[in-house]
Amino acid sequence: MNDPIIPKATAKRLPIYYRYLKFLLDAGKTRVSSTELSDAVKFDAATIRRDFSYFGALGKRGYGYDVASLLDFFSKILNQDTLTNVALVGLGNLGQALLNFNFHKNSNMRVSAVFDIDSTLINTIQAGVPVYDIADLVNQIHDQRIEIAILTVPQANAQEITDKLVEAGIKGILNFTPLRVTVPSNVRVQNVDLTNELQTLIYFIENYTDNEIK
Numbered sequence: 001m002n003d004p005i006i007p008k009a010t011a012k013r014l015p016i017y018y019r020y021l022k023f024l025l026d027a028g029k030t031r032v033s034s035t036e037l038s039d040a041v042k043f044d045a046a047t048i049r050r051d052f053s054y055f056g057a058l059g060k061r062g063y064g065y066d067v068a069s070l071l072d073f074f075s076k077i078l079n080q081d082t083l084t085n086v087a088l089v090g091l092g093n094l095g096q097a098l099l100n101f102n103f104h105k106n107s108n109m110r111v112s113a114v115f116d117i118d119s120t121l122i123n124t125i126q127a128g129v130p131v132y133d134i135a136d137l138v139n140q141i142h143d144q145r146i147e148i149a150i151l152t153v154p155q156a157n158a159q160e161i162t163d164k165l166v167e168a169g170i171k172g173i174l175n176f177t178p179l180r181v182t183v184p185s186n187v188r189v190q191n192v193d194l195t196n197e198l199q200t201l202i203y204f205i206e207n208y209t210d211n212e213i214k
């Protein structure tokens with residue numbers, strides 16, 4: 001299926017909509033209004049209506065949105081129907097935490113291969129996932145057809161490992177290292193920086209009084 005081209009900000013809100021709609025469905029709710037959704041997910045109702053309109057999902061006045069069909073639609077866009085195997089590179093403090101978490105709330109993606117240079121970790125199974133020598137990265141990722149990697153190595157090794165991931169055919173990298181890695185245009189990098197997030201939160205708390213924050 002060809003995904004519709006949607007604004008990045010809308011795409012970022014999709015998993016949040018998805019989680020809440022799943023919660024509603026599990027709770028036996030069949031429909032939801034944009035106002036109810038707005039209260040739950042804390043985006044204003046107009047934003048939600050605009051977001052949904054990108055998918056051709058138009059709520060009916062006095063009825064709202066049909067939960068099951070929205071969920072079905074979002075799950076296709078978010079690829080929830082197919083299992084996504086993810087590689088984790090760097091099994092230190094942060095890598096261990098992510099591996100133990102292993103996206104259990106979302107049964108459609110999981111870390112299925114770990115890579116490290118530490119000989120005490122290589123060829124062991126950690127949290128049910130095999131740990132490979134970093135020297136095998138290109139071969140393993142290629143053979144296992146893994147397209148997404150989480151990068152939790154020291155900053156000094158980040159670019160070198162990124163280059164190997166690109167060589168192996170990775171399409172997306174969730175980069176936790178502070179380095180803004182360089183990749184070719186066909187590879188997407190999503191940077192995660194908890195310090196930034198915390199600073200942003202502090203800024204909003206100090207500068208805004210209510211929930212006008214998007």
Ligand SMILES: NC(=O)c1ccc[n+]([C@@H]2O[C@H](COP(=O)([O-])OP(=O)(O)OC[C@H]3O[C@@H](n4cnc5c(N)ncnc54)[C@H](O)[C@@H]3O)[C@@H](O)[C@H]2O)c1
Nearest residue numbers: 090091092093094116117152153154155176177192193194
């Ligand atoms: N984004 C954030 O909010 C955030 C938070 C904490 C840490 N970090 C970053 O995440 C990274 C990991 O942090 P940490 O505290 O887990 O570090 P760590 O030192 O505990 O772990 C690093 C791991 O990478 C492995 N490693 C080292 N060189 C490697 C290589 N060439 N190939 C494969 N594996 C290699 C090490 O053996 C170790 O297991 C760092 O870059 C750190 O700055 C980011």
